[in-house]
Amino acid sequence: MGGFHLVLLLLLFSSLAMVFVLVCGSSSITMNNNVNLPIISFEDGYTPLFGDNNLIIHKDGKLVHLTLDQRTGSGFVSHELYLHGYFSTKIKLPSDYTAGVVVAFYMSNGDMFKKNHDEIDFEFLGNIRGRNWRMQTNFYGNGSTKTGREERYDLWFDPSQDFHQYSILWTDTNIIFYVDNVPIREVKRTESMGGDFPSKPMTLYATIWDGSDWATDGGKYRVNYKYAPYVAEFSDFVMHGCGVDPIEDVAMCYNVLNSKANIMPKHKIEMENFRNNHMTYSYCYDRARYQVPLPECVISFQEAEALRKLDPATYGDGRRHRGGKRRHPQSKGGKEEDASF
Template sequence: MEFLQKKFLFSALVSILCFAAEVSSHNRFYTPPSLTPLTGSFPRVPIDRAFSKSFGASNIQYLINGSTATLALDKTSGSGLVSQGRYYYGFFSAAIKLPAGLSSGVVVAFYLSNADKFPHNHDEIDIELLGHDKRNDWVIQTNMYANGSVSTGREEKFYLWFDPTKQHHYYSILWNSYHTVFLVDNIPVREFIHSNSYPSIYPAKPMSVYATIWDGSEWATHGGKYPVNYKYAPFVVSFTEMELSGCIVSDPSETPSASSTCSKSSSPSSSPSSSDPVNGPEFSKLSQQQIAAMDWARRKLMFYSYCHDKPRFKVMPPECH
């Protein structure tokens, strides 16, 4: 009898510990540092005028006079939008509300790419939101590469400090000649500095902006270990409060010079400007407030960086040193 009691107590203790670990995975709801926001600094654009339907048109709906778009993934298709303009540097931001419930294998992306114009030599700057596994957690993965170097992608992964399915949160990219910064709710989570020591790895060709939802089961869940369960479809993501400000390039095969004419917004009503809207000194480096916030995010929430992946890289990429 005593043995059975001890066995029962041991089993109960294991269950409690497992439950605690599971709960802790859902309770990373930290209070982030406060800082001056970048979102709202640039004009918002109507999504139905700034974007075209890229794929899965029947799964895309425009709401609230075109200021909001919902994209769905179901058994038939995912869906996606592509900007009507191509940009050379700029600030790109969207408020996104992710699908609730079991979302393993679902990928929501807000990113820049020129793969359609440079299929073998393209650039990309990615924010990818991954329905990570069976715990209903979402993970944000950032990535970037230049000149088609997909095999040497520079991924970093973070947990979020909030539930991204309850309301809209801001996901933003600042890209200029100095650095690329990834921000979540205006908190910088990653900075990639443009260095003359390794210029070929920095995205430097005009890109379109994409907003998509798709089935990433094979890619995002350890080779399909946790595939999308279409029993819970459709998976619907909402995009709103879109900001696209940068140099609009008419010929994507040409890289404009610093003195070239660019438009401050993708909005058709915007007036042309002679300067890049993110080329000023306030965008050339992070403020001390932003540096402190980024340090907070990386210490508390980052759980993967390519710079720490020694099994993957026999020789670490140069910027990791």
């Protein structure tokens, strides 16, 4: 690529929050919270997945309601497959008693790769009245669903009172999860992970469904439909990624495949503060589950100490552990989850 064309590209993308700098087959991504990526309408990026009338589009495609009632949940899916990029939406969760209700914003290729699918998840796990929703992040690569990599968090706000932004940045070297532009988790790909790092094209999904069997205290508290309908609201859709032709399996994004995402120092401090103050579970410190931390784990003394104070059994000697996989039907969201809560 000539130097003149490179300069033009740098000028073009310097105004974006995520910059793809194309240089000799590799690129870098710089996050800048002061600049916004374009917001698209629902119709431009997504299509209904299930739920019929439980999915309602408002305000010319700028707002979508997903509803769970006794009849069904609901969900939508992106038009395109993507291999890497930045994907975001604002969500307002149902309020009051939400035990057993699961709202998810995630990437997956489970419909294409039944036995070796990849996945990157934001999941909101409901709660009983008087307690805030709990949020979980997770990822799978190459069908590694028996190796859960969950982290769970409390939030510094009530996610049912207003819209908040949830974002996924996925490159071939790392994954970063953001809440309101604050990075809360970074997963760096290591050679020893092998195929456990998501590496195949995925579509985006958003769903609301009944997770009574596992979502709240391992199924102790179930969905109570006298509080239905449960409505999750989605807006401000951002899809800035590398589209893939599903037939030819060709990525149409010019070298974004070899990209690297960097977190600025001040945002690293924000991430450390969030994790030390709001993380309530991390597989990296669960000694009962994994006697040796998985290869991507970067152990932090501060995180370990904060979790040990919350649950000495799990994060101390590891003598107590509840776990296991449960499968859920596609009509409820179609996701395989860990039940260790």
